[in-house]
Amino acid sequence: MSKGFIFNHIKCVACSACSAACVLENGWTIRPRAIFTYNHEVSPYLPLINISLACNHCETAVCMEGCPAKSYTRDALTGAVIINDKKCIGCKYCQWNCPYDAPKYNDETNTIGKCNLCFSGLIEGRLPACTTACPTGALSFAELKMQADKNTFPWFPDKNLSPKIEFSGKKNYDLLRIIPERVAEPEFQIVREREKTLSGDWSLAAFSFVSTISVAILVSSFFKSIFPDKLIFTSLLVLAGTISLFHLGKKQRAWRAVLNIKTSPLSREIAFFILFSIFSLVAVFFQIPGFLIAASITGLFLLISIDSVYIYSDRRKSVLMHSGQTFLSALIIVSFLSGAILPFIFIALIKLSSSLYLISVNKNTGVDFVIRFFRIALLLLSGASLISGISFSGNVIIFLFLTGEFIDRLIFYIDFEPLRISSLIKNQYNTLNNEKKRS
Amino acid sequence: MEEFITACPRNCYSTCSFRVQVENNIIRRILPYSGNLATPEGTCIKGLSYIERHNSPDRIIHPLIRTSKGKFEQIDINEAFDIISDKLLKIKQNYGSQSILWYKGSGMSGLTNEIGCSFWKAFGGTTTTYGNLCWPAGLEAVRLTLGSVKHNVPWDLENAKTMIIWGKNPAETNIQEIAFIARAKENGCRIIVIDPIRTLTADKADILFCPKPGTDGALALSIARILIDEDLINSSFINKHVIGFDEFKKSLSVSPAEAEKITGIPSENIIELAHIIGRKGPVTILPGYGLQRHLNGGQTIRSILSLSVLTGNIGKSGAGFNYANLQSYIFDYIKEPLSYYPDTEQNFPFRRTISMSKMGTDMLKASNPEIKAVWIERGNPLLQSPDTNNVKKAFAKAEFKVVVEQFMTDTASTADIILPAKDMFEQSDIIGSYWSPYIQYKPKVILSPGEVMPESEIYYHLALKLNLKISPELIPEPGNEHIEEWLERRIKGYSELNLKDLKNGPVLDPRLQHIAYEDMKFETPSGKIELFSSEAQTRWGTSPLPDYKSCYPQNNDDFYPLTFITSNTASRIHSQFGNLKIIRDTVQEPAVVISQSDASLRNISTGDKIRVYNNTGEICSIARISNRVQPGTVVLPNGIWFNEGGGGNHLIAGRETDMGFGAAFHDNRVEVEKADQL
Numbered sequence A: 001m002s003k004g005f006i007f008n009h010i011k012c013v014a015c016s017a018c019s020a021a022c023v024l025e026n027g028w029t030i031r032p033r034a035i036f037t038y039n040h041e042v043s044p045y046l047p048l049i050n051i052s053l054a055c056n057h058c059e060t061a062v063c064m065e066g067c068p069a070k071s072y073t074r075d076a077l078t079g080a081v082i083i084n085d086k087k088c089i090g091c092k093y094c095q096w097n098c099p100y101d102a103p104k105y106n107d108e109t110n111t112i113g114k115c116n117l118c119f120s121g122l123i124e125g126r127l128p129a130c131t132t133a134c135p136t137g138a139l140s141f142a143e144l145k146m147q148a149d150k151n152t153f154p155w156f157p158d159k160n161l162s163p164k165i166e167f168s169g170k171k172n173y174d175l176l177r178i179i180p181e182r183v184a185e186p187e188f189q190i191v192r193e194r195e196k197t198l199s200g201d202w203s204l205a206a207f208s209f210v211s212t213i214s215v216a217i218l219v220s221s222f223f224k225s226i227f228p229d230k231l232i233f234t235s236l237l238v239l240a241g242t243i244s245l246f247h248l249g250k251k252q253r254a255w256r257a258v259l260n261i262k263t264s265p266l267s268r269e270i271a272f273f274i275l276f277s278i279f280s281l282v283a284v285f286f287q288i289p290g291f292l293i294a295a296s297i298t299g300l301f302l303l304i305s306i307d308s309v310y311i312y313s314d315r316r317k318s319v320l321m322h323s324g325q326t327f328l329s330a331l332i333i334v335s336f337l338s339g340a341i342l343p344f345i346f347i348a349l350i351k352l353s354s355s356l357y358l359i360s361v362n363k364n365t366g367v368d369f370v371i372r373f374f375r376i377a378l379l380l381l382s383g384a385s386l387i388s389g390i391s392f393s394g395n396v397i398i399f400l401f402l403t404g405e406f407i408d409r410l411i412f413y414i415d416f417e418p419l420r421i422s423s424l425i426k427n428q429y430n431t432l433n434n435e436k437k438r439s
Numbered sequence B: 001m002e003e004f005i006t007a008c009p010r011n012c013y014s015t016c017s018f019r020v021q022v023e024n025n026i027i028r029r030i031l032p033y034s035g036n037l038a039t040p041e042g043t044c045i046k047g048l049s050y051i052e053r054h055n056s057p058d059r060i061i062h063p064l065i066r067t068s069k070g071k072f073e074q075i076d077i078n079e080a081f082d083i084i085s086d087k088l089l090k091i092k093q094n095y096g097s098q099s100i101l102w103y104k105g106s107g108m109s110g111l112t113n114e115i116g117c118s119f120w121k122a123f124g125g126t127t128t129t130y131g132n133l134c135w136p137a138g139l140e141a142v143r144l145t146l147g148s149v150k151h152n153v154p155w156d157l158e159n160a161k162t163m164i165i166w167g168k169n170p171a172e173t174n175i176q177e178i179a180f181i182a183r184a185k186e187n188g189c190r191i192i193v194i195d196p197i198r199t200l201t202a203d204k205a206d207i208l209f210c211p212k213p214g215t216d217g218a219l220a221l222s223i224a225r226i227l228i229d230e231d232l233i234n235s236s237f238i239n240k241h242v243i244g245f246d247e248f249k250k251s252l253s254v255s256p257a258e259a260e261k262i263t264g265i266p267s268e269n270i271i272e273l274a275h276i277i278g279r280k281g282p283v284t285i286l287p288g289y290g291l292q293r294h295l296n297g298g299q300t301i302r303s304i305l306s307l308s309v310l311t312g313n314i315g316k317s318g319a320g321f322n323y324a325n326l327q328s329y330i331f332d333y334i335k336e337p338l339s340y341y342p343d344t345e346q347n348f349p350f351r352r353t354i355s356m357s358k359m360g361t362d363m364l365k366a367s368n369p370e371i372k373a374v375w376i377e378r379g380n381p382l383l384q385s386p387d388t389n390n391v392k393k394a395f396a397k398a399e400f401k402v403v404v405e406q407f408m409t410d411t412a413s414t415a416d417i418i419l420p421a422k423d424m425f426e427q428s429d430i431i432g433s434y435w436s437p438y439i440q441y442k443p444k445v446i447l448s449p450g451e452v453m454p455e456s457e458i459y460y461h462l463a464l465k466l467n468l469k470i471s472p473e474l475i476p477e478p479g480n481e482h483i484e485e486w487l488e489r490r491i492k493g494y495s496e497l498n499l500k501d502l503k504n505g506p507v508l509d510p511r512l513q514h515i516a517y518e519d520m521k522f523e524t525p526s527g528k529i530e531l532f533s534s535e536a537q538t539r540w541g542t543s544p545l546p547d548y549k550s551c552y553p554q555n556n557d558d559f560y561p562l563t564f565i566t567s568n569t570a571s572r573i574h575s576q577f578g579n580l581k582i583i584r585d586t587v588q589e590p591a592v593v594i595s596q597s598d599a600s601l602r603n604i605s606t607g608d609k610i611r612v613y614n615n616t617g618e619i620c621s622i623a624r625i626s627n628r629v630q631p632g633t634v635v636l637p638n639g640i641w642f643n644e645g646g647g648g649n650h651l652i653a654g655r656e657t658d659m660g661f662g663a664a665f666h667d668n669r670v671e672v673e674k675a676d677q678l
Helices: A017-026 A062-066 A093-097 A119-124 A129-133 A202-224 A230-246 A251-258 A265-286 A289-313 A326-337 A341-361 A366-388 A394-415 A421-438 B050-055 B077-095 B111-123 B136-146 B154-159 B176-186 B216-229 B235-241 B245-251 B256-263 B267-279 B297-310 B359-365 B388-397 B455-465 B480-491 B499-503 B534-540 B596-601
Strands: A003-008 A034-038 A049-053 A072-074 A081-083 A104-106 A111-113 A139-143 A165-168 A177-179 B002-007 B017-023 B026-032 B064-066 B072-074 B100-104 B127-130 B162-166 B190-194 B207-209 B283-287 B351-355 B373-377 B400-405 B417-420 B429-431 B438-442 B562-565 B592-594 B609-613 B618-625 B633-635 B668-674
Touching (some): A017 A129, A017 B026, A034 A421, A062 A072, A062 A093, A081 A111, A093 A289, A129 B026, A202 A265, A202 A289, A202 A394, A230 A265, A265 A289, A326 A394, A341 A366, A341 A394, B002 B438, B026 B050, B077 B100, B077 B373, B077 B400, B077 B417, B077 B455, B100 B111, B111 B429, B111 B455, B111 B480, B136 B297, B136 B534, B154 B176, B162 B267, B176 B190, B190 B267, B216 B256, B216 B267, B216 B297, B256 B267, B283 B297, B297 B534, B351 B359, B429 B480, B480 B499, B596 B618
Parallel strands (some): A003 A165, B162 B190, B162 B283, B190 B207, B373 B400, B400 B417, B562 B633, B592 B618
Antiparallel strands (some): A003 A139, A034 A049, A072 A081, A104 A111, B002 B017, B017 B026, B064 B072, B064 B417, B429 B438, B562 B668, B609 B618, B609 B668
16 A cells, blocks of 8 residues: 555643644645544533644545546655646535545635645655654654544435545554533533535525526427527526636636546536537527537536536435436426426426425424425415416416526525535544433 | 754653755754654654744844834844933833843753843843743652652653553543553553543544542542552552652541532442552553642642652552653753742842743832833733733833834734843754653754744844843854854853763763663652652741642632633643644644533534623633533633633733742633624
């Protein structure tokens, strides 16, 4: 095996010398290395464990694979996974894909920065600064003997990436006995909100939904053998393209987003978007049926590629089967707009069962539940209208139907939660602490 | 790039050796030096921050003078010396030299600190302080019992089978010790922490006992009684090496049930703890310094030490009472704690009438002559001395204040003249340590920025201006080569060691006992371990035997509900380091830590502005709710500057410990309220 970080949690007291040494050596304005503490809240019911983490320079570097701009490389001599911030477009996709929170967004440069294993020093024979600095010897850098034991910490992410980190030290989870026995004080509530919500991702929600609509309009036009309105359709595409830029830290480098079609789902998404735009605009402006077929097919691939961008980052069943997937939404919109009742009922049933499944797996509270309920109500209402043929007013019902689909897309972003150590720690803490508190 | 071996001169257990790389007069890297077995893995985050500290844009590198508008202005260093010498001379002529208070803190250790003493002696003497803010009660307690203050080398800790970390928090204050604790733990040692706070060290323990603050003595004495009652003591050790056992046995009045009432620890757990100490040795006790910063601090340490004595855990590997190890202080004229006594320097022209602990009131009280001028070096007494309000008053009363400083501290900002102070890389020196056994040479590795001068040169120039009779033996000429000559002369005759040996890296004194008291020789009057100490009674007026007295006399009129503790944190040595960016970016903002139940009672949430007050004073700060403190206790870290919501000493009365002239920092109660209720 190759070299990597060896960490002994028994010796770590969260002093952050590693994190400071990293900054002092490399002059970062970000903190590539951070201490993660399980039971940061100091609950008397759970063990308290610190681990120091930066980048594990995984064999399977999903940050690099997923990067659309080819801004990651692997140093041949040291195996270090390195980001070049002159190439990074600031899309943050690597943050979704890395479960160890290694890529850090730099608000000053609007690019990602991360641990580079101090690779130039390593080549000269110096160890990474963090390992040299650790005053207790908890963190070191050496030949690894084995893979990070998957059972070491239940909250340590396991995505089969072969991270180059090994946990040494006794697996000691004995609870600290506190005398006199300290009960967690009854009011002691840990307010740890979910970190990832729609904020900041609004542009993604908007881009993916507008793309869905554009594709749906084009495909239904194909079925109805008419060409969509030039002005409306062009505006939709321009809107989608513009919105997608908002997500980037470095908008002027947006062109780099298609450089990694080979391995990055995000690159493919952008490439398909460009192809779709070209084909559909040719089709719409020159009214060439052949291009309409090509655009429709490209459009469907665009949606599949959008969905795969997310599935690549979050492979849980609840995301895979989500009713807010763009492909599924496009299909239901097409069937709705073309008045194809049977396909509509079929897809609506899939969407309904998915929504109900999601309600059952997510322990929904208040607002969240209302949104999901509202979404189902809108689907039922517009479905009933379509089937019964009662049209209140065509546009109103279409508006309600599309609103429902848009809400579904928003719910997708609520449910989408890539595997991250910080959320794993939080979830495990909450689950176990509540369990122990009750018993 | 040049590389040097050096050592950190802060007032800290670890006194780490480290390598420093210098390039173009800039500190490039701080790296571990593995030749020091106590600190082979290198410094803590504070040590790393020297890279920033040396070149910090906030560093004072030119003399500053307070203008009539109250602001500071840069002046030429010669002008500063002129003003200072004129002023000192005038004050001396008008009021006598003892109207000047010469205050030196613990900001930087080293033999060259003595040079100031030669200057002031030549000047005609001054008033100085006696006592020490930190650790003298415990030093005195150990000295009275064992005759000297030492312990096994730090790496022997791995051989302990039971470790009692009593009121010490090495995870934050002696982080290199964690490596030895972890190794002991992996060897099967049981780790017990006794602390009113669930510290970061407690997170590493098997059992945490949380007594009420200041009641450790009662806990120890009840354990002693159980050990004796259940015959868990080492009788042959006691017969051979201990005096006063019978008297001690007779005096033990605290039963486990009574101890439970005093400490809050259930009696069955006290018995369990006694069994652990009595049955599974070798036992090392690691007592901290916070635990003796109480009115009963000295007696508390004597009581805890009695447990090591009763069980024969002295003088062998894996055992001991690791309060302090002064074996590296081989060049000292008088060792602590004796050097803290007011009467030790009778032959000197110094008047030691000001207690470090009661600095404010003592300064105000001083008469014949009154205190007219203050000279402060290596210290920040305005922030760090108890009873801040009176210290402020006394400072305001003094007509001339000189502060030698690196940064605009709370004390520096009251000065009339600030002289820029050297940092650790700018002058050669020799330092010892009170935990690590090494004697270390600390070379000059870099030029001082601006007009920064080491104190030795400041004093040299002032002595010239004042026409004082000085010799190079007393005050060396400017230039590091002269300091090296001075050091060479200074250490001659104390040991086989010379400067050349020291320059090769940290060294151990050939006479070092790796296992302290291995020879079973004790420098007490009786030559034995003294559980019964007549000197305790004659010198300090305490019982000759260890005993327990509450720090809170009954019917106390100014009773406030919360015990206020100013513990030390990983990111600071007293008031140093907290101002550096690398530190501020790393640690949480300073706050008053309060339990959930105390916070709820007062409708306080984390992040709220709060007012903390008692009869001594008040501060405004930020609250943080934590499970780490027990209800009834609030904690504000030591050394937080006024502008950060600190200044805990506003709430701390100026009182001395029962022995050693220490400061009883931790016997104050406060009330806390939300600040926006006002």
